[in-house]
Amino acid sequence: MFRRFSLALSIFAGISSIACLNLVSSNVQAQDWTAAAFPVKTHQFGTVAVGSKTEFVFPVVNTMSNTMHIQTVRASCGCTTPIVQNQYIAPGETGSILARFNTDTFKGQKGATLTVVIDQPFYSEVRLRVDGYIRSDMVFFPGAIEFGNLAQGEAVAKSTKVLYAGRSDWQIMDVRSNKSWLMPVVKETVRENGRVNYELTVDVREDAPTGYFQDELVVVTNDRSMPNVPLRVSGQVESALSISPQAIALGSLKPGEAVSRKLVLIGREPFHVDTITADGWKINFQPTSESKKMQMVDATFTFVGDTAGPKKESFVIKTAGGNSVTAKGLITAEVRGE
Template sequence: MLNRIGVALLPFVVCALTFVVNPIVASGQNWYDAAFPTQHHDFGTVAVGAKTEFMFPVTNTLSSTMHFQSIRASCGCTTPTILNDYLEPGQTGFIKAKFNTDTFRGKKGATLTLVMDQPFYSEIRLKVDGYIRSDMVFHPGSIDFGQVSQGDVATKSSKVLYAGRSDWQIVDIRSNRPWLMPTLKETVRRGGTVNYEITVDVREDAPTGPFQDELVVVTNDRNMPEVPLRVTGNVESALTISPVALALGSLKPGEQVSARFVLIGKTAFEIDSITAEGWDVDFDPSTEPKKMHVIEPRLTYTGNQGGPQKASLVIKTTGEQSVTAKGLITADIRGN
């Protein structure tokens, strides 16, 4: 009797097990390696008060929507945040890990457990670690330029406060960007107290767009000589073009086509020139300075290459404070 019942129930048991396991099997046993290309981050040596964050990228490599239910940290030294709860197939989001340098000291590490409940249940573990040195403080903990107009020089600073050895010093400060220029000045040296001021300039040739970088402060410490200082901001162009890309479609060599775009400046301006390599650009010049111009140039392809073509459209304004905006031309050039 019992055997008959067991045999009768067996198909239901198999079906239940198949329902739970199939999504993982279909995705491959190591689906999370593709979805989470970075699973560990070392902050290195950081100063007290430093703004220290890392974004773990996550890409939905599955065929169904991902939903992240919650995240927790094994140590209060790190605060994790889910920046994108839902990810559609192919979409990328981020998990932010903030190292709490204000309240913790010494060597610290945490395991971040991310709970996913769609399209199946899984717990993903990410790890962070680092060393928060107690003798060195950045004030403020990072340098944030906010919005910077391209062509202008912007300056910000942060103080370095040190308490320890009387012979301690900063011997160098390095930048990864040629347009991000740091300078260093010692302001206090009294016994074991040493203070510096770090001044950073964003030069006028900085490219447009947001930036997130680190300066490397190099000290004469033997064990922990390098300490990062976070620098962020967004460089805005003084002249914007909309749309940025002009798709001209299929053309024959020598065929003229019209396009239309809008130029917007922070101040009133006139247009000096519009050029594009491989193209003849004819336009009606402006008659007075305005903050917004609607331009309808006539473009003729003058190159000798067929097939898909791409070129930068360069617009320059008049005057001593001339600024430049860049767009993009795309076209498919047919044979004669």
């Protein structure tokens, strides 16, 4: 009887040990999965002004073989609104969760824990964290400078007001930009009875690169404790000339072998094509006979380099005339040896 009882205890202990090991292994796997899926779990907004558009995007990477589904995200504080930007994330793809700091309704030191609930391919909860200080004496109106769509090559300016109430000697000392083509200028407009107003204007220069941009200017004040306040600036710079297709795959070819492709070019203004060039390539095309906003161009590409192997090179299309514009595309090919 005693031997049977001892044997039963031994079996039970063995089963318990295996269960504990499995539980520890599952926890370790879950930790490894969340570390890969959420490479960033905390963000510090720093000191921001009342009404400023303050947001941060947490990337979510699906490293698994099945589709990930984010069921919901809940915030521990109303100072932050979480927004699921991609509920379903395919294997190998990256989604995002946007955290919006509600600077128009909250003030002072604030923070929130965002609990992300995932129910596919298996259930899991991940906690993200944001923190920041919303100063009550300084307001941006509007809370961000948003340019929307911009035409490349055109200088555009937009403004916001900086409103302050407090010290009579308060000043904006500088506004810093880390982009040479984003040029901020600040001008004081009001100073009376502890109230100070500025107009902050941002110019986008003609040499701004194409594509979407989102950046932060740093407004530097004479506050000793909180001198730097960020201001969000965003926009989409669109090329004056677009190419379709922008990436041209020529496949496998020999040096000196010509391959033809049809290009569709669209400009904001009527144009003629002047040149099409690329390092290591000879590109011939039939000159356009009429100035139009859309041109169909038959181009012939010939590799004139002296090395075989995979090739990846930019090509540049330039229009004719005094208001010439350019656009870039990409050539890819596999050049065979002789």
